Amino acid sequence: MRNIATVLFILTLYASCSFAQNIVPVNIYNRSAQSLIGEWHYVVDPYENGYYNYRYEPFDQMENPGKNAFFMNAKPDDKTDLVEYNFDRSPTMEIPGDWNSQVEKLYYYEGSVWFKKSFDYLRKTDSSRVLLYFGAVNYKAEVYLNGTKLGTHIGGFTPFSFEVTNLLNEKDNFLILKVDNTRKKEGIPTLNTDWWNYGGITRDVKLVEMPQTFIRDYMIQLSPENAQTIEGFMSLDGTSSANQEVTISIPELDLRKTLNTDSEGSASLDLKSDNINYWSPENPYLYEVVLTTPSDTLEDRIGFRTIETEGGRILLNDQPVFLRGISIHEERPFDDGRVRNKKQAKQLLQWAKELGCNYVRLAHYPHNEHMVRLADEMGILVWEEIPVYWTIDWNNTATLKNAKNQLNEVIQRDRNRASVIIWSMANETPVSKARNNFLNELATLTRSLDKTRLISAALEQSSLEGNPNIRTIDDPFADVVDVLSFNQYIGWYEGLPSKAREITWEISQNKPVIISEFGAGAKQGFHADSLTRWSEEYQAYLYSETLNMIDKIDGLSGLSPWILADFRSPRRQLPDIQDEWNRKGLISDDGIKKKAFFVLKSYYENKLKLWNTDSRR
CATH class of the missing domain: 2.60.120.260 (Galactose-binding domain-like)
Structure with a gap:
């Protein structure tokens, strides 16, 4: 241990x-x-x-x-x-x-x-x-x-x-x-x-009342090496935390183990069972887990699953999975401001389910805890990230300490959530020696805290050897991550949607590929031909062309287009169109679905049918 x-x-x-x-x-x-x-x-x-x-x-x-x-x-x-x-x-x-x-x-x-x-x-x-x-x-x-x-x-x-x-x-x-x-x-x-x-x-x-010695921390997850073993630890806080008898039980599996904490107030555990009902999007099964000490009792609902990669595939419970996803900002549906309660969080995830998603990317910062706990219940896989975004002060030791602390805090909060399968280190960060060292330190910390999940980052694509029609990922951090993810906006920031027909991809890393972002802005209710910017038709056309393009990428294991719903941004200033809203949402700020929503929904329905019948997957 x-x-x-x-x-x-x-x-x-x-x-x-x-x-x-x-x-x-x-x-x-x-x-x-x-x-x-x-x-x-x-x-x-x-x-x-x-x-x-x-x-x-x-x-x-x-x-x-x-x-x-x-x-x-x-x-x-x-x-x-x-x-x-x-x-x-x-x-x-x-x-x-x-x-x-x-x-x-x-x-x-x-x-x-x-x-x-x-x-x-x-x-x-x-x-x-x-x-x-x-x-x-x-x-x-x-x-x-x-x-x-x-x-x-x-x-x-x-x-x-x-x-x-x-x-x-x-x-x-x-x-x-x-x-x-x-x-x-x-x-x-x-x-x-x-x-x-x-x-x-x-x-x-909240004001939370605790006994003198209470359960401060625990991690209870399926072992990555053995799917019949549940392992982890529990640690106490208090003057009497050392040499305390603690018990972990999972009644439905008839598992119960009593341990004694060490001098630091911690105890490691492993429980074995041949009857575990594994958590998945199709079967979001959660077990009641009870932790008890002489003075404290704490209950949680935890799902057990494995997540790993094998070449260009992501394996969930040893079975290949395709991540039918969408990116989400934590903004209140039908209103302004951050999500405040469970009902608002559930609306966002319900929209994702309506879209056909089994996966969401929570961008670009840790979302409310309601989101990941609801994802556990609703059967939605989750990518979580910290806001190491664009150009950080890479050489500042205090900045690195801040990033590590935020990463530690979100991992500690959410590492018992089966839905969370990817910790992301960054989004669209420019390659440099200082940046590489910064991200490498975050990855090292993450692996030391949690070995049951994958590591990724939303990287950027580039031309291969100067050929603009052949794209690749040329980033040293691509060798560090478990899942190769990148953002691309061909057809929006680069050319028109038809340009996607000219692009091919040569990705040398033998890793699963997730397209972490693509998209186009559209003002809901503005209709025109498919080449008129900001129209719903343009956005739908871009989605069709992009989906055809990325389907040809070897190792494609998922995507999370940008983005579920329109969100506030001071950068977006075009009068009568943006009005300080990023309009790349598939749903408007007042909850109306745009044409591209149904393009992606249809793609996911077809992808699911093909995936379920493809024996080679």
């Missing part, structure tokens, strides 16, 4: 990094909690007047910050007292949510906004511990409870938490965050993206 020990060491290392004070306990999703969602007061602070004094010194680094530090939530003692803010008289905003879509004057705003929530809390027992959990805050969060700073978290799409046991009062607690979504060159993502930079507390906020 040397690999398990390595995983635990790396998790401990990242738990102590500066991006968050506490490692997030796994499966907060299924623990009982007091929700803090709802109306929060907010104060817009573009000059960060509530964070710095007039000498630009941070208040939270001062012994006596004074009343004008916003995190103090101060009120005047009398009519002579000067306090220049008041949360309780300030407007409110719905949390989870972003300020861009909720407040018209903040539509384009990038900067700092302070949020305050007051609440009461009564612990169930005097010995319990309480964690404050955030699903995601975009992008940098400074967190304070009752005037005490808890810590800082950087990264807009992954969860974090702080222990607040000794700071809570039974009445009149106040939680304050300074949220800053300013884009930065050294950030992940960096300055330039093609999606909306929604600022705010964009996912759930």
